[in-house]
Amino acid sequence: MADQRPDPDVLLKEIQQQEQRQQQGRLKIFFGAAPGVGKTYAMLEAAWQQKLDGRDVVVALVETHGRFETDSLLSGLEMLPRAQMEYRGVTLSELDLDALLNRKPDLALVDELAHSNAPDCRHKKRWQDVFELLAAGIDVYTTLNVQHLESLGDVVAQVTGVVVHETLPDSVLDRADEIELVDLPPDALLQRLKEGKVYVAELAEKARENFFRTGNLLALRELALRRTAERVDAQMESYRRAQGVQEVWPTAERILVCIGANPRSIRLIRTAKRMAVGLRAEWLAVSVEAPVKVRPTEQDLLQLAEHMQLAESLGAEIVTLSGHRVSEELLSYARSRNVTRIIIGKPTHPRWKDRLFGSVLDEVVRGSGEIDIYVITGETGEIEPRPIAKPSGQQPVNLRHWLLSVGNVALFSGIAALMHPHFTLVDLAMVYLLGIMLTASRLDRGPTLLATLLSVAAFNFLFIPPLYTFTVEDVRYFVTFAVMFTVAFVISRLTWRVREQAERARQRERRTAALYHLSRELAHVEGRERLSAIAIRHLSEVFSCQAVILVPDDQGTLTPPSTGRHTFALNQKERGVAQWAFEHRQRAGLGADTLPGAKALYLPLIAAAKTIGVVGLLPGLATEPFTPEQIHALESFANQTAMALERAFLAEESQRALLKIETEALRNTLLSSVSHDLRTPLAAITGAGTTLLQSEKLLDAENRKELVQTIVEESEHLNRIIRNVLDMTRLESGAIKINREWQSLEEIVGAVTNRMAGQFQMHPLQIRLSADLPLIPCDELLIEQVMRNLLENALKYSPEGTDIILSATVKDLEVLVTVADRGPGVPPEESERIFEKFVRGKQAGGGAGLGLAICQGIVAAHGGRIWVDNLPQGGCAFTFTLPISQEPPSIEEEAEEILT
């Protein structure tokens, strides 16, 4: 049956996980219900067993708490010195993570997994250190008490009355390859405590009063046993899945927990986590932003951020919704995500409030339909998800607003006074309402409320008889006032609420738009530097921070680019943090769990294939970390950037590959083309040489000279070919650098004619240089090469006795150099092609067909052009141009000064 078969995706994932685990170290946790049950002892015993089996065991950090039995097990094991940290005048000794990573034993013992590190350590928590060890391939033995598990924190607090501060995510326990439950019945533990085997005597008494009560221990033991059992269960299921064992699949449950700034939200989160684990369901933690009566304090916002972080660390997906009605937002989101259960806090506020303003809980329950609602009790106070409003731009209400509000009332009182003789009082009240509405649409709540009160007062004072007093004759007017006030109040609230929501929507819109702009701009740009610059600009603008993008060099060390406008410089320490984020593909630094002491936050740029680099973000207000929500947004920015950069990398790589292929092709063509051309002169040289060697005596002086002449000439020929081949390859590979200096064309011509002096006997060379040739910026050697190639070409194709003309003139901003011959000319259809590589004329006397291609390459590199014209009188003329864009250097006056 098809549905009995395991899902291939799930299987693949498990295989991948297994493979990943195989490269990583193995984690074994000695798990106990309470301190003193003998976890450390059991761990050391197991370590000894390993050591005796011949493994390299190092005690990285073990707390013996002065327990004698434990101490005695330690001797004989290699101990790693601890790192000493100075913190607020106290010396703390911590795990020396780097030393341990360098030492790289097979197995490291690290006691007390839930420990929180000193502030200067790399990680906040010891379990993060342990994960780094595992990633480095080191096996780890460690110990853990049940009360330190995040999801059990509140249960433990409930049972024992002790609030545990050092907690670790449940996922750490799930990561363990092996868990050994170290169990001791409570009575035995208490006995040990009495005997001083757990704590030294004076501490023992205190501990027994507080924590080590039989009831506590029983409860903790049960928790530990249950947690271990749950894990066994999960392993069993994983095994079954792998083996394709049919079982009852849980229905696809999804849990939504509604949280706010209230500290009791923590309980809701933990309950949700437990329920999710029990049901093997996904879960979401949701907070709703809505306009509220009371503006949330900074404290509230921090609290909420912490709750969101907690939920995330427990494995929840965290979501922030915003909307006008909490219940509607919640339910519609829950439906959109197919949530099956909603967990919400029980309200504790007085009932009349619900009557008056409506109850969120009631609305949720009524509107829930098929979704189950779980209402969880808080210990005290309200648990109702308190909507959180974000501070919105115009926070500080300034004096101007208050004055405006008074002014508005005065203005509308004036209008009402003008209308008074012609209209009824009801109409005047309407005028005031209009004024209040306008006030509310522009100003804050305080001033609006003031305007409302003032309006009622002014209405009374100015228009209600007796006039110009606050006394009221007719009781009926009180109704008018009440209605007027209520209507004004409601209008002002509604108006304000609409504005508030619009503001938040605008913020969200801005961020989405910013992300959209970023991705659009990134899509249109090529090249790493420009992409980085764009990303940095966007990040710094949207999050008002400074940003820097670091990419690794060939050794994998991050190198920051040159600092620009929006970036900041990194010192050694910050660079270390960035490097960590890069290597571990996790965020680090300010606001993150790892190395939070850093000045900036570092997010890895993770693309499809690899980690591209790291983006560092320094908040505008240096010490204010990014909020979790901002970090999420930053991460989406980082993702966009990573993808764009990866695209650039891939493009560069394929460019390089293409170049390599082209170079390869060129080399092959060169080899095949040149081998023939090389062999001809070589054959002549070898022939002449061997003849001289063997039949020296038979040859007369003239013949001998003839042969020697052949050797010399053919060698020169060979040299020319090799020179051209080398030049061509160097030109193609970009190895030739144009070394521009001010040159005199006359001198270059002089050098060429001097070098080729012997070759013009048969073809007289005429040189016609115009008198006004300026100095030109060019590479002397290369231009000489061009002239030589052109002249050699002309010599090769010209009939004996005809002239070759070398001329140079200035035209506009160019120097034109022409070599004209009286040879056969170039067929028009060939006039483009002859500048290509390996193309030679029909009567070519040898040569690789590279001469003109080299000329073309050199001239182009100088920004000039080269072409050939057939001359009316026969023959052809090769012309190349060199630009003289720069103003030639003026030196005359300077030189005269030196003279005197």
Next chain:
Amino acid sequence: MTDDKPLILLIEDEPQMRRFLRVSLQSQGYRLIEAENGQDGLTQVASRKPAVILLDLGLPDMDGLEVTEKLREWTTTPIIIISAREQERDKVRALDAGADDYLTKPFGADELLARIRVSLRHLARQESGQEEVIFDSGTLKVDFSKRQVLRNGDEVHLTPIEYSLLTVLIRHADKVVTHAQLLREVWGPRHANQVQYLRVYMAQLRQKLEDDPARPVYFLNEPGIGYRFRSSD
């Protein structure tokens, strides 16, 4: 073999080059000693005191520039650099560091012998301590005592810079003089990079002293390196 024949030290690691040079030099009556690497070469210069050193730039143990610099710390023995074509930059550096001249592979025996002759001539002049008072190549005559320049018998007026450029070139006659060297000697060390000065003044000199400036007889341009003043031979 008599001792009055000049002793030449060849520092070159390629056997076939040594073979060719050995044959052609000995046939011309020079005495030849050989070194296969820089270190050996330096020792032999100190112990054998050759008249001329032929130094290949591409040695296995140290580069030719280093050898030149070490030698110039204590001796003025002429050094002729032998370089391959792609060692243009090293060549100029070695010349600036005090090498006297260069040959680019492949070169002919005639070229080699000419360079050695020039070096020996300069050496002899240096040892005698006498500066020539009059340079005369037939068409061009320079009387240093009178600061007079004659072309085909007619006096040519030169500016002070042109004249001092001419004297430096004639002092190093037939040897290459690098751009930097010329600029330093004529304009002073501050102008060592301003080749355009040279271009302009060399053009003026050619204009005044050459029959056809585009086919110079005296003032030869060595592209990328410097100038060589060719005396009659």
